[in-house]
Amino acid sequence: MRRDIITALDAGSSRISVTMAEIRADRQLHIIGAASVPAAGMKKGVVVDIEAAAQAMAGAATRCQRMAGAPIGRVAVSLSGSHVASFNNRALVSVARPGQEVGPDDVHRAMEAARVVNLPGDRELVHVLPRQFLVDGYDGIRDPVGMMGNRLEVEAHMVTASGSAIQNLLKAVLRAGLEADQVILASLAAAESTLTQAERENGAVLADIGAGTTDVAVFEDGSPSLTFVLPVGSDHITSDLAMGLRIPLSEAERLKLEYGLLPGRQPGDGVLFELPSAGSGEHREVTPSLLLDIVEPRVHELLNLMLTEVRRSGLTRRLPGGLVLTGGGARLAGLDVWASREMGIPVRVGEPESLAGLSEAVQGPEHAAAVGLVRLALARRSRASAAVAASAESGGFGLMARLKDWFRELF
Ligand SMILES: Nc1ncnc2c1ncn2[C@@H]1O[C@H](COP(=O)(O)OP(=O)(O)OP(=O)(O)O)[C@@H](O)[C@H]1O
Numbered sequence: 111m112r113r114d115i116i117t118a119l120d121a122g123s124s125r126i127s128v129t130m131a132e133i134r135a136d137r138q139l140h141i142i143g144a145a146s147v148p149a150a151g152m153k154k155g156v157v158v159d160i161e162a163a164a165q166a167m168a169g170a171a172t173r174c175q176r177m178a179g180a181p182i183g184r185v186a187v188s189l190s191g192s193h194v195a196s197f198n199n200r201a202l203v204s205v206a207r208p209g210q211e212v213g214p215d216d217v218h219r220a221m222e223a224a225r226v227v228n229l230p231g232d233r234e235l236v237h238v239l240p241r242q243f244l245v246d247g248y249d250g251i252r253d254p255v256g257m258m259g260n261r262l263e264v265e266a267h268m269v270t271a272s273g274s275a276i277q278n279l280l281k282a283v284l285r286a287g288l289e290a291d292q293v294i295l296a297s298l299a300a301a302e303s304t305l306t307q308a309e310r311e312n313g314a315v316l317a318d319i320g321a322g323t324t325d326v327a328v329f330e331d332g333s334p335s336l337t338f339v340l341p342v343g344s345d346h347i348t349s350d351l352a353m354g355l356r357i358p359l360s361e362a363e364r365l366k367l368e369y370g371l372l373p374g375r376q377p378g379d380g381v382l383f384e385l386p387s388a389g390s391g392e393h394r395e396v397t398p399s400l401l402l403d404i405v406e407p408r409v410h411e412l413l414n415l416m417l418t419e420v421r422r423s424g425l426t427r428r429l430p431g432g433l434v435l436t437g438g439g440a441r442l443a444g445l446d447v448w449a450s451r452e453m454g455i456p457v458r459v460g461e462p463e464s465l466a467g468l469s470e471a472v473q474g475p476e477h478a479a480a481v482g483l484v485r486l487a488l489a490r491r492s493r494a495s496a497a498v499a500a501s502a503e504s505g506g507f508g509l510m511a512r513l514k515d516w517f518r519e520l521f
């Protein structure tokens with residue numbers, strides 16, 4: 111029997127990972143392979159050297175395939191980079207049978223109408239996610255089918271990205287010998303595997319802090335209302351340490367991983383360790399204060415940039431679900447407690463929900479996007495096959511299945 115396999119490719123600035131999951135008879139996802147290799151040809155979340163990126167992708171894919179003992183099939187690819195932008199759109203259609211029930215076809219037309227936007231030059235639509243429907247002006251409706259009314263309106267979250275950035279990503283994937291069947295925003299993938307339903311409903315921010323980018327998704331009333339990518343990540347902390355202490359990047363990275371935000375300012379501020387000074391024989395002392403004076407401002411700046419962007423979008427309501435941090439950068443020791451104190455909101459590190467199979471291979475916040483990609487790819491693939499089945503059954507366009515599509519896009 112043909113095995114039903116879902117593959118996710120998360121191409122990050124520092125790490126390229128391929129994750130394979132199998133849908134078994136129990137309809138559960140079983141992780142059957144996961145491999146990460148150091149990234150190449152990537153900068154701040156985008157492909158800058160197709161050939162180098164392709165080689166790294168192929169390397170991760172080969173290792174993952176070998177581990178899984180199964181062919182890789184089509185892959186869902188993560189999208190990142192500061193070219194990603196979002197806005198919320200509304201579209202209105204009149205119900206086909208005025209004064210009667212809203213039908214699936216009306217919902218379909220409303221979603222199609224929402225897609226009709228004038229995007230400048232090189233921009234492409236990546237996601238159109240329904241947030242709510244309004245029937246004759248009454249808002250907050252998740253499923254309008256069966257309601258009576260004349261006017262059906264949809265509010266949708268629209269994610270757009272640079273067409274050439276997407277093309278370069280897909281070119282690298284293709285050159286790696288892989289076939290991409292969907293592109294999914296990295297922050298939405300990370301949110302999928304970590305945010306609870308309550309957090310989505312109450313309002314929460316997901317921030318995936320990677321090496322070169324911070325991918326942000328704000329959720330309100332159960333669905334994303336704002337998504338963006340900042341060109342700043344945890345590698346900036348490393349380079350600040352390297353510059354501030356005049357040490358090599360590798361040494362700075364080691365210090366970051368070891369102390370994070372937790373060296374603790376002790377009374378008297380004892381010497382943490384000594385650094386050999388470049389050139390001269392003398393030693394330089396590194397105190398907890400010195401380390402914190404370098405790390406804190408950078409983390410502060412990152413959180414501040416994020417909040418500024420959220421406010422700029424016009425979002426003023428509170429987000430009691432707080433902040434959920436994923437990505438390797440979320441591992442910075444003490445970050446959750448520090449951020450919670452600085453921002454006065456609940457902050458937690460998001461562990462991807464555990465799946466069956468080799469789930470320990472995708473444990474840790476840096477795997478949140480990969481696990482979410484697998485889950486979203488599965489949801490989309492089931493929708494696609496349901497649509498085919500429904501249209502075959504009805505001889506129509508599979509509108510019922512398409513409708514389920516739109517709702518599942520609500521996450
Ligand atoms: N224990 C740790 N403490 C602090 N930082 C860490 C820790 N572990 C990993 N990191 C940092 O996390 C970053 C890598 O995270 P991740 O693997 O999520 O990035 P990426 O997906 O390759 O990059 P991006 O998403 O920005 O394109 C690196 O900057 C690394 O130094």
Ligand SMILES: [Mg+2]
Nearest residue numbers: 122123320437
């Ligand atoms: Mg990443």
